[in-house]
Amino acid sequence: MNRILLFILFSTITNFIQAQKIENDTNSLNIIIDKNVLNAEDENENEIIKLWSNYLNSGEYKNPTSIYWDRSEYPIPDYFLWPVNIKNIKSRTPKVQCTVIGIYPVENNHYALKTSLTSIGAKGEIVLEAILSVFAKKINEKYVLVNSSQYHKGLWEKKQVGQINYYVHPNHKFDKQEADKMNAFNEKMAKLFNIPAISFDYFVSNYSREIVKLWGYDYMPKIYIPGQTGGVADISNGLVYAGNNSEYYPHELVHLYTNEVYPDGYHFWLNEGFATYLAGSGGYDLDWHIEKLKAYIIENPDFEISFKTLKGYIPNGLHSTEFRYVIGGLICKKVYESNGMKALFDGLKNVRTDEELYQFIEEKLNVKQADFSEYIKRIIK
Ligand SMILES: [Zn+2]
Known part of the structure; x- marks a missing residue:
């Protein structure tokens, strides 16, 4: 007592x-x-x-x-x-x-x-x-x-496929076919960017919460979000963290290439849009996400598309389509169709601020800032 x-x-x-x-x-x-x-x-x-x-x-x-x-x-x-x-x-x-x-x-x-x-x-x-x-x-x-990744590297099972070093979460079953597909995508990116294929570590788990934990967070605000398919590229160390239950996560690899070739140019919408355009997001390709955006726009014709304020997932119950990724992807698709890959590389290299992105869109797509929101709604229909 x-x-x-x-x-x-x-x-x-x-x-x-x-x-x-x-x-x-x-x-x-x-x-x-x-x-x-x-x-x-x-x-x-x-x-x-x-x-x-x-x-x-x-x-x-x-x-x-x-x-x-x-x-x-x-x-x-x-x-x-x-x-x-x-x-x-x-x-x-x-x-x-x-x-x-x-x-x-x-x-x-x-x-x-x-x-x-x-x-x-x-x-x-x-x-x-x-x-x-x-x-x-x-x-x-x-x-x-x-750091946590380095520590766990010594514990998780390792598999090498081409230039990729896989580290496999104890609950995950390694899939060689998916790894081969990823290796082929790596070679395709190397050709597109005209550099040697990047060699990198790839950590794979079934759920994004497991990969967040590996990353060094037992808790962080987004660790238990309902959409448990996600990943992140660590551009400083050339790493891919894939919490998508797959050896294939091309979206994050695109980030490694854009950072390798254009380390200084960076705008969130363009960067994520480019990766989504080339490699989808959350396991779905850009067209799938565009369909979700289209449905949202039909229901909400007056909503504003602004680089400054718009972010978060389309509230359609799926928790899968981030506004910035899909609209960024759509911009990249349009620029590619009218001006080719070189124009997209220019954007990745030079665009940093919102103003520069609006300017880029005006130059490549002939759309003024004031018309941008309506333009996106118009082309999606
Ligand atoms: Zn991304």
């Missing part, structure tokens, strides 16, 4: 001290160690938590000479932290609280370290932003951080 009382009292004091620290300290990040991390002061665990805290407080991101991360496998191991805006995590409003929620030894002499990121929302509610997984191992007597 007394021990419980003492514990409650102690927790209250600790919480009070921590609460004060959150309010006062604006120059460094609030990193709290949860009381259940009983081993936080043990020698190895303590060194790793310090290393992680120092990295988070350093403000560095995508540093090609980072001293915090093992860079032997992937040149930019912290690329996966862009969804939580790690570079600005110290200065963000609302303030972010990092809580170390666990550290424990795992396979191949690594430790796993789990951290939650929380903040206070607009109505005073507590917002769970993410639960991150990083790993650590000792190199030359010192611990370094290891």
Whole structure:
């Protein structure tokens, strides 16, 4: 009984001290160690938590000479932290609280370290932003951080097909036919872009939540969305993450090629549109998505198509067609039909801002910005 009382009292004091620290300290990040991390002061665990805290407080991101991360496998191991805006995590409003929620030894002499990121929302509610997984191992007597993909690379089954190194989630059954199809698509892209075929790692799982977890997130806002077919290309490390239950995920590979050839030009609609035009999205080709857009436009003739404001899935219950992907794809299709592939390459190379994209559309399709919304509705009918 007394021990419980003492514990409650102690927790209250600790919480009070921590609460004060959150309010006062604006120059460094609030990193709290949860009381259940009983081993936080043990020698190895303590060194790793310090290393992680120092990295988070350093403000560095995508540093090609980072001293915090093992860079032997992937040149930019912290690329996966862009969804939580790690570079600005110290200065963000609302303030972010990092809580170390666990550290424990795992396979191949690594430790796993789990951290939650929380903040206070607009109505005073507590917002769970993410639960991150990083790993650590000792190199030359010192611990370094290891990203989740690198760690799991040593555990998942490996298959090589052509230039592609597949890493297979334990619940997924490898399909060689699909892999051959992907290899053929890789060679086709190499010809189209006129460069040697890219060699890359391809992680495959049945559901996107499994690939998000592999990526380093035990929780992130979109991890449990109903459409569990998705993937992402890590352009900094030349990786494809495929949570589409397939060895064939051409959309993400298009991103690796466009980044390789046109690393500086980037507009979300054009970039995703180009990948959707050449390789579909979510397992369906562009024409399938265009049919969904057409149905939506017939039901909602007055909706506005604007690069600035329009995003999200078409609300048709399927959770499959993102407005920007399908309309971007449609733009690419029209530009290709009237001006050829060279014109699309020009766009990928040069277009960065919304204004530049409107200008590009005016040049290639003879459609002015003010008419763009109506143009899309007209050509789709
Ligand atoms: Zn994409």
